[in-house]
Amino acid sequence: MRFTRRAAVAVIGVAALLTASACGSSDDGDGGGSGSKKVEVFTWWADGGEKAGLDGLVAQFGTSCAGQEFVNGAVAGGAGANAKQVLASRLQQNDPPDTFQAHAGAELQDYILAGQVEDISADYDTWGLKTAFPPGLIQNLTVEGKIYSVPANIHRANVVWTNKKVVAAAGITSDPTDLAGFIADLDKVKAKGIAAPLAIGKDWTQLMLFESVLITDLGAEKFTGLWNGTTPWDGADVTKAINDFKTLLTYTNKDRDALDWTDAEKLVMDGKAAYQLMGDWEAADLDAKKFADYAWFTFPGNGTTFQWLADSFVLPKGAKNVEGTKCWLKTVGSAEGQKAFNTKKGSIPARTDASPADYPKYQQAAMADWKSSTQVPSCAHGSACSQGWQGAANSALGAFSTNQDVAGLQKALASAASQFVKK
Amino acid sequence: MRRLRHWGPGLLLLSPSLILLAVFVYGLIAWTTKVSLSDEHNALGSKGFVGLENYQNLFTNDIQDRFTHSLKNLLIFTLVFLVGAMFFGLLWAFLLERGIRGEGFFRTVYLFPMAVSFIASGVVWRWLMNPLKGDDAGGLNAVFGGLHLDFLQSTWWTNPDWGMASMAMPAVWQLSGYVMALFLAGFRGIPQELREAAAMDGASTYRLYRNVIFPQLTPVALSALIILGHMSMKMFDLIMSISGPQWLTEVPAVYVWQTLLTSDYAKAAAISIVLLLLVAIVIVPYLIYTNRVEKSR
Incomplete structure (x- = not known):
């Protein structure tokens, strides 16, 4: 009698636990909409200007692709870090969204090698994108003769932002055009009692500054070569760039490793620094913070080089609604789609035929440059190097920030290149 | 059949968790x-x-010995964290055990930081350990500056050599109370008779603690060390919220x-x-030890 009661309790307990676990596993996220007219768009644009831009794009999608239904597959947080993890597991389980966001350029490399995205070169011709985008961008996007993504926007990385008042107080009247001139200006600001005239933040912002110095010292062509294996990292020109970068670091705030880019931006806004190198999302951010006393110039010595980065959309292999995805990609690349997205996000369109009148002041200048400049990619933002390479470079710059070891940095960057460069 | 009756129901009850452990852990x-x-x-x-x-x-x-660098960081962090938390935990437990007034109040005050998540306290400590000094100082450095104790100002976790020692400070702050609770339980677990016997033998207070009470606390101290040690090895959230992922403060996790x-x-x-x-090196000897102790009881 006693045994049976115990056994009954045990059986019931086990049954209850199994039911509970069965309930827990029934949630397998059927996000895609099978064979229907739904297009699941996977992004990490969940709030702010990015969300507004996405909404603009969705409205345009609704009119150009009537009959298709947009499904928002955004995963918020971590500047895309969370989304990339979710995406990786979905791709591994062969459950891709209909399209997903990725930085254009080398960051797509892993997806391309894994055969997870489709070649859309033919559609580029049909949609007329090869003539709408500048040739430099098409060249950067092409992997072994094929194109896999449609950029929605363009940002520029090699821009120096200034506090007009601080610069004027130091008696500086014109923008520097080479590194020597920039250092002379930094000295002038320093003489006015500003100890750290060049504001900077943690590792990746230092990588951005270093890349700009590399463009100055190596020129656009050799700089691009660093990332595709045609320019060696152990050359004397790279050593010179590291030394120049080291000199620039002496003008920066000592607490740099504790700051994010917005903290460095605040130093400029507060007049505790005169300059900051940052991508041109800073213009939208400064406007949003109602700070009007800013100006900008291309990093001294970069000439007409436009260091770009872009968010783009792809056609994953195994997408459930290929027709709908292609219509989404067509909308993203179209003049109306690019306008709807970029006027809200604060970036510029990748197309060269957009009307500048639709955009704010900074963007108008950047659009003019975009047409005439030489395009080079950025490693800190994934258009020049894969994610693994980017991580190694950030870590190397972080170490350099504390040990200032020129030979060590060059060796680290050279071994990162030999590990990650394709072919 | 009788033996199956004996352990069968127990095994059946345990089986779901055994299966889950087998699949999801091992x-x-x-x-x-x-x-x-x-x-x-x-x-x-x-x-x-x-x-x-x-x-x-x-x-x-590894490029720039990144992994060994992270191990070095972890070592400094663990040493400072263990020594700090054990010291303060024991000190507070000792003071409370001596029977000060308002014990319940102080016990709660010391134990409370443990209830805060590392992420939340990390955000606050990130601000407290602002590395700027002088006029721009913030957080603790500003407090020191205000008290004219400028020599105490520090670059905290941004120091390339000893930054990880400051990174351990929030962890010490959070877990000292927990160690205190463990030790306090240990103190309370020592029978009153032992103290009385020592008093009868004419032992001084020092001898009482040195030869009677502290030896009885060894198992508690060992548990505390193991618990803190394995937490320290896996430290992730605190560092992510104070410095973010970067070379300077990188640990294996x-x-x-x-x-x-x-x-x-x-x-x-x-x-x-x-x-x-690494964690197993700490945990496994402890499991063997407790197994033996429990068998001998």
């Missing part, structure tokens, strides 16, 4: 070990078995995360296994 450890021996360095998947190459690369061929984000699964798995072994 099965996944085995899977991670397998990945760590493969060459799955990107989203392409594995091409083959490479033996211990990933482990060897971690120790001898943060490195695993960084490597995973770049889809280098084999390397991430190898670091995880090294981390598991």
Whole structure:
């Protein structure tokens, strides 16, 4: 009698636990909409200007692709870090969204090698994108003769932002055009009692500054070569760039490793620094913070080089609604789609035929440059190097920030290149 | 059949958790070990078995000795954290045990930081440990400046040599109270008779603690060390919220995360296994020890 009661309790307990676990596993996220007219768009644009831009794009999608239904597959947080993890597991389980966001350029490399995205070169011709985008961008996007993504926007990385008042107080009247001139200006600001005239933040912002110095010292062509294996990292020109970068670091705030880019931006806004190198999302951010006393110039010595980065959309292999995805990609690349997205996000369109009148002041200048400049990619933002390479470079710059070891940095960057460069 | 009746129901009751453990803990450890021996360095998947190459690369061929650097950081962090938390925990427990007034109040005050998550306290400590000095100082440095104790101002965790020691401060602050609770329980577990006997023998207070009470606290101290030690080895959230992932404060757990984000699964798995072994070095002798103690009872 006693045994049976115990056994009954045990059986019931086990049954209850199994039911509970069965309930827990029934949630397998059927996000895609099978064979229907739904297009699941996977992004990490969940709030702010990015969300507004996405909404603009969705409205345009609704009119150009009537009959298709947009499904928002955004995963918020971590500047895309969370989304990339979710995406990786979905791709591994062969459950891709209909399209997903990725930085254009080398960051797509892993997806391309894994055969997870489709070649859309033919559609580029049909949609007329090869003539709408500048040739430099098409060249950067092409992997072994094929194109896999449609950029929605363009940002520029090699821009120096200034506090007009601080610069004027130091008696500086014109923008520097080479590194020597920039250092002379930094000295002038320093003489006015500003100890750290060049504001900077943690590792990746230092990588951005270093890349700009590399463009100055190596020129656009050799700089691009660093990332595709045609320019060696152990050359004397790279050593010179590291030394120049080291000199620039002496003008920066000592607490740099504790700051994010917005903290460095605040130093400029507060007049505790005169300059900051940052991508041109800073213009939208400064406007949003109602700070009007800013100006900008291309990093001294970069000439007409436009260091770009872009968010783009792809056609994953195994997408459930290929027709709908292609219509989404067509909308993203179209003049109306690019306008709807970029006027809200604060970036510029990748197309060269957009009307500048639709955009704010900074963007108008950047659009003019975009047409005439030489395009080079950025490693800190994934258009020049894969994610693994980017991580190694950030870590190397972080170490350099504390040990200032020129030979060590060059060796680290050279071994990162030999590990990650394709072919 | 009788024996089956004896342990059958018990086993049946345990079986769901046994199965879950087997699959989700031990099965996944085995899977991670397998990945760590493969060459799955990107989203392409594995091409083959490479033996211990990933482990060897971690120790001898990592760019800028990144992995050994993270181990060094972890070592400094663990030492400062363990010594600090044990010292303050024991001190507070001792003071409370001496029977001061308002014990309940102080006990709550000391124990409370443990209830805060590392992420939340990390955000506050990030601000407290602002590395700027002089006129721009913030957080603790500003307090020191205001008290004219400028020599105490520090660069905190941004110091390349001893930054990890300051990183351990929030952890000490959070877990000293927990160690105190453990020790206080230990003190209370010592029978009154022993104290009385020592008093009868004419032992001074010092001798009482040195020869009677502290020896009885050894098992408690060991438990505290093990619990803090394995927490320290796996430290991730505190560092992520104070400095974010970066070279200066990188420990193996943060490195695993960084490597995973770049889809280098084999390397991430190898670091995880090294981390598991490190924790095992601490935990396994303790499990053997408690097993023996319990058997002898």
